[in-house]
Amino acid sequence: MPFPLWAKKRVEELRNIIEYHNYRYYVLDDPEISDAEYDRLFKELLELEDKYPELRDPASPTQKIGGKPLSKFEEFRHSIPMYSLDNAFSLDELKGFCIRIEKTLRQKDIDYWVEVKLDGLAVELVYSKGRFVAGGTRGDGEIGEDITANLKTVKNLPLKLRGDFPVYLEVRGEVVLFKKDFYKLNNDQVAKGEKVFANPRNAAAGSLRQLDPKITAKRPLRFFAYGVGKLEDISFNTQEDIYFALKEMGIPVVPEAKRCTNFEEIENYFKEIQIKRENLPFEIDGLVIKVNNLDFQEKLGYTARFPRFALALKFPAHQAETVLKDVVFQVGRTGVITPVAVLEPVNIGGATVSRATLHNESEIKAKGLKIYDHVIVQRAGDVIPEIVRPLVEKRTGREKDIIFPTHCPVCGSKLERIGSEVAIRCVNLSCPARLEASLIHFVSKKGVDIEGIGKKWIPIFIENGLVKSPSDLFKLRKQDLLSLPRMGEKLAQNIINSIAKAKHKITLEKLIFALGIRHVGEQTAKILAKNYSSLEELSKASEEELCKLRDIGPEVARSIVLFFKLEENKKLLLELKKLGVFPIKVKEKDNEFRPLEGKIFVLTGSLKHFSREQAKKIIEDLGGRVSSSISKKTDFLVVGEKPGSKLQKAKQFGTKIINEQEFLRLVSYR
Numbered sequence: 318m319p320f321p322l323w324a325k326k327r328v329e330e331l332r333n334i335i336e337y338h339n340y341r342y343y344v345l346d347d348p349e350i351s352d353a354e355y356d357r358l359f360k361e362l363l364e365l366e367d368k369y370p371e372l373r374d375p376a377s378p379t380q381k382i383g384g385k386p387l388s389k390f391e392e393f394r395h396s397i398p399m400y401s402l403d404n405a406f407s408l409d410e411l412k413g414f415c416i417r418i419e420k421t422l423r424q425k426d427i428d429y430w431v432e433v434k435l436d437g438l439a440v441e442l443v444y445s446k447g448r449f450v451a452g453g454t455r456g457d458g459e460i461g462e463d464i465t466a467n468l469k470t471v472k473n474l475p476l477k478l479r480g481d482f483p484v485y486l487e488v489r490g491e492v493v494l495f496k497k498d499f500y501k502l503n504n505d506q507v508a509k510g511e512k513v514f515a516n517p518r519n520a521a522a523g524s525l526r527q528l529d530p531k532i533t534a535k536r537p538l539r540f541f542a543y544g545v546g547k548l549e550d551i552s553f554n555t556q557e558d559i560y561f562a563l564k565e566m567g568i569p570v571v572p573e574a575k576r577c578t579n580f581e582e583i584e585n586y587f588k589e590i591q592i593k594r595e596n597l598p599f600e601i602d603g604l605v606i607k608v609n610n611l612d613f614q615e616k617l618g619y620t621a622r623f624p625r626f627a628l629a630l631k632f633p634a635h636q637a638e639t640v641l642k643d644v645v646f647q648v649g650r651t652g653v654i655t656p657v658a659v660l661e662p663v664n665i666g667g668a669t670v671s672r673a674t675l676h677n678e679s680e681i682k683a684k685g686l687k688i689y690d691h692v693i694v695q696r697a698g699d700v701i702p703e704i705v706r707p708l709v710e711k712r713t714g715r716e717k718d719i720i721f722p723t724h725c726p727v728c729g730s731k732l733e734r735i736g737s738e739v740a741i742r743c744v745n746l747s748c749p750a751r752l753e754a755s756l757i758h759f760v761s762k763k764g765v766d767i768e769g770i771g772k773k774w775i776p777i778f779i780e781n782g783l784v785k786s787p788s789d790l791f792k793l794r795k796q797d798l799l800s801l802p803r804m805g806e807k808l809a810q811n812i813i814n815s816i817a818k819a820k821h822k823i824t825l826e827k828l829i830f831a832l833g834i835r836h837v838g839e840q841t842a843k844i845l846a847k848n849y850s851s852l853e854e855l856s857k858a859s860e861e862e863l864c865k866l867r868d869i870g871p872e873v874a875r876s877i878v879l880f881f882k883l884e885e886n887k888k889l890l891l892e893l894k895k896l897g898v899f900p901i902k903v904k905e906k907d908n909e910f911r912p913l914e915g916k917i918f919v920l921t922g923s924l925k926h927f928s929r930e931q932a933k934k935i936i937e938d939l940g941g942r943v944s945s946s947i948s949k950k951t952d953f954l955v956v957g958e959k960p961g962s963k964l965q966k967a968k969q970f971g972t973k974i975i976n977e978q979e980f981l982r983l984v985s986y987r
């Protein structure tokens with residue numbers, strides 16, 4: 318079919334747009350658009366190329382894999398190309414795939430090996446005689462980047478294989494960052510004033526593609542295998558065989574996998590995994606369905622971009638189109654002004670969405686939003702819905718710019734920007750909006766947990782002058798409450814009771830969290846409560862001292878010290894103490910992973926992968942201790958290059974001596 322001019326133009330435009338986003342995603346690890354949106358562009362291009370074959374071009378992004386390797390790394394050539402995967406976005410498409418397979422193979426009842434699709438970075442590992450000797454990224458499928466040194470720091474990646482391993486083995490899999498590690502990394506990046514990553518996938522890719530393996534070593538990356546490349550002296554019959562053989566060699570494999578014998582089984586597994594998804598520790602974006610039999614795989618073969626025997630079935634995107642009706646400005650408890658989008662209510666994946674966060678002014682500018690724009694809204698898991706982008710092509714001319722306020726919408730004080738922060742805030746400490754937000758935070762479940770007042774009564778208490786600070790809550794008497802409109806005897810008594818009940822249950826960590834100190838979330842509050850016995854002691858801590866605690870950086874430390882310096886906070890502390898809001902210190906339940914609990918280490922010589930400080934931190938994080946000299950109590954001496962006299966001494970004491978490789982294995986996650 319001859320193609321119309323508009324199609325040619327659109328195809329060219331799409332190719333340019335996609336190439337640009339490929340560069341941002343594969344080369345810079347810094348995408349600008351969501352994957353769902355990328356997939357939509359990609360699909361549009363595929364469909365046009367399909368409809369108008371004359372427009373096809375071997376240079377089109379639809380015919381290529383991934384991105385060019387970066388020249389800052391040595392080249393890593395794959396013995397057998399690493400492909401991408403064909404995508405399906407619905408069960409209908411999956412059905413089509415199954416039917417195609419049956420037709421091509423002229424056979425019914427095909428076995429499929431189905432795994433979750435991990436959202437990370439594809440790598441290949443080379444094992445020679447059972448030892449990890451090299452590894453690289455997928456790159457453009459033929460040439461990737463040699464990241465051997467970085468891969469060695471991946472905690473659960475075995476440097477030596479177990480059991481019966483072949484002479485030569487190439488293992489393929491995905492390097493990922495767990496969700497909790499991703500949030501922590503981004504928090505640290507914020508505290509250090511460095512760039513934050515868009516999602517765990519990009520954080521994993523960015524961490525692995527570092528020139529300095531020491532940086533990679535600090536990021537808790539993990540590897541999971543899903544296949545093999547070139548092999549010597551071993552052969553397999555099915556994809557499933559590969560999976561279990563790798564597992565037996567001590568290689569971590571994709572944690573969720575299953576054999577399915579027909580379309581319905583895959584469909585059920587897909588639904589099951591969708592429910593499980595939010596609770597998995599890592600991000601997945603769908604399932605990968607592979608024909609199990611390897612002879613069949615070979616018969617089905619490959620296109621330029623993907624194998625015909627496999628398919629990625631992606632989860633439906635939580636996106637929808639609606640209209641941005643207005644933008645309102647909320648004042649948070651730290652005074653930060655947050656723009657909130659008011660939307661024409663729209664159903665996304667079963668929930669009605671009528672508001673979305675816009676984060677801050679620069680985000681609005683970056684997205685180029687205007688009031689009355691048609692917009693794409695996204696909701697993922699339990700996160701607050703957000704606007705992905707405006708549909709500029711639907712503008713009619715009546716759209717209005719979003720004007721950011723210069724004064725607090727509640728108290729009218731002039732808004733300020735502190736330092737280089739993107740946020741603008743109301744700095745009036747007695748701004749009613751701030752007071753309200755901080756009191757609601759104070760009584761919340763994760764805070765001091767006073768049941769039944771929250772959002773409903775706090776504004777009324779404030780309006781009627783009953784509370785001006787958190788400590789006032791504990792001074793409330795029944796007769797004060799009875800003066801309020803719509804308040805009865807029974808309700809008043811209930812409120813008084815729940816305040817009294819909460820008072821006796823307040824723990825130090827909850828109180829620290831409840832105070833709403835900037836940058837101090839639940840996790841940090843826990844750490845502080847672990848290290849200080851009371852608020853009083855914490856209020857005397859210096860920045861230096863705080864910085865020594867695990868997970869606390871200079872910015873967080875500064876913010877804590879600043880908080881306790883403020884006169885009104887000093888007063889609050891005193892009041893709370895007088896009122897008997899005296900948290901009892903609870904001993905933390907330690908459900909952390911502490912395999913080195915109680916073990917004493919001594920280090921000597923220099924290590925290739927870590928500085929002394931880093932090695933010390935790793936040991937301590939896993940529960941062990943580092944001592945500076947050898948004694949009878951020492952469990953391990955870790956020997957680096959050019960060891961000192963400690964080596965001799967360790968031999969005398971009969972201390973277990975390990976080299977860096979052995980140390981790496983010891984601290985590896987399994």
Ligand SMILES: NC(=O)c1ccc[n+]([C@@H]2O[C@H](COP(=O)([O-])OP(=O)(O)OC[C@H]3O[C@@H](n4cnc5c(N)ncnc54)[C@H](O)[C@@H]3O)[C@@H](O)[C@H]2O)c1
Pocket residue numbers: 338339341342343348349350351352353355356382383400401402404432433434435436437438439440455490491543571605629
């Ligand atoms: N947001 C953006 O700007 C942008 C840009 C480019 C690409 N992308 C995203 O990347 C996708 C294309 O990237 P791609 O070519 O790497 O393809 P892909 O990620 O869709 O699928 C191929 C990859 O899946 C991985 N994978 C995970 N688990 C697997 C398993 N169990 N078995 C086999 N493979 C498994 C492998 O690394 C493989 O290389 C797009 O669909 C889009 O979602 C986004």
Ligand SMILES: [Zn+2]
Pocket residue numbers: 648725726727728729730743745748749750751
């Ligand atoms: Zn204000």
